Amino acid sequence: MSLRYQIENVDVEKKVAEWLAWDQNAVTRSEIESLFNENKFNELKKRLLSRMEFGTAGLRSSMGAGYSMMNDLTIIQTTQGFSVYMLELSPTVRKRGVIIGFDARHNSNRFAKLTASILLHQKIPVYLFSAIVPTPFVAYGVRRMNCEWGIMITASHNPKEDNGYKVYYSNGAQIISPHDKCIALKIEENLEPWSTSWCTSVIENSPDCKDPYHEIYASYMEDLRKLSFQQYMSGPTLNATTQLRFTYTPMHGVGYKFFTDAMKTFGFQSCIPVLEQIEPDPDFSTVKYPNPEEGKSALDLAIKTANESNSTIILANDPDADRLALAEKQPDKEWYVFTGNEMGCLLIWWMIQTFKATPNEQVVDGMFLMAMK
Secondary structure (H helix, E strand, C coil), X not given: CCHHHHHHHHHHHHHHHHHHHHCCCHXXXXXXXXXXXXXXXXXXXXXXXXXXXCECCEEEEEECCCXXXXXXXXXXXXXXXXXXXXXXXXXXXXXXCEEEEECXXXXXXXXXXHHHHHHHHCCCCEEECCCCCCHHHHHHHHHHCCCCEEEEECCCCCCCXXXXXXXXXXXCCECCCCHHHHHHHHHHCCCCCCCCCCCCCHHHHCCCEECCHHHHHHHHHHHHHHCCCHHHHCCCCHHHHCCCCEXXXXXXXXXXXXXXXXXXXXXXXXXXXXXXXXXXXXXXXXXXXXXXXXXXXXHHXXXXXXXXXXXXXXXXXXXXXXXXXXEEECCCCCEEECCHHHHHHHHHHHHHHHHHHCCCCCCCCCCCCCCCC
């Protein structure tokens, strides 16, 4: 047995002892204990001798026991460090607060409550959604509620084994450097759970914990309604009377309820849902990867539904409803899936058209639009 191997095993044993001293989740404690008892030191090294890297996209990793994975303890460590950074950078966070949302993945609700509890114990007000929401509700909610920060528990379009932790700043956008590096440093300085960090009862008892769900829902839809420019184009009945038929899938995520209400807000008739995929399902039972941007392979059921219902347009969200895929049936009956660049061009073109149709005094001559494949 090499000296290096012996030293690494000693390091692992120290980390195992540390983990068992800090972790109060019976499932992940048992996971580490079992690996140790079975002498699976290589697996323990992967889990305990390295940490997830906190970046501008926050955290994202498989769920399981260990510092390199998403679990109760790493959520606690992350939020402890983040809360310290919040208070150092912007003490007004104790007045403006933080908004927290979560998707329908395994453990998302639990992770959101742990996150909220730590902030509340630090006397930071929290707007904690009481139900699953799309990620855009958190980004929007930061500005609507005048929050200092936002946190969304989601792994977006990743496989079912994963979860994540996204962070938004007061402008409603995901953080940029050097915020990520500073937060990462504070996490490293605050690894040991504080005495109150596992106590989630504060959520029920604290007057500083509020549910923004209904207010954000209503406000978001109202602001969305203001973006409908059909009144400037072909009259208020244009969308309601269109012969276009839309098929929609939320890819087993949170989007169906919110998408259908958004369609109503714009005056469209109900979309045709992919029935096998409309209910939130953390196991993503009908797709290998719940990413609509994978193309036709991810849209098989949507294409089948659209063909059966004479629909010519498919719209698809990823599980946290912050990505959109678009497909159109061609004259030869084949389906064309638009690229992100092409969708961007369509959106910009529409913005220009509505801008020109809206009463204004600004000149739009000399504007060019170009996209590269």
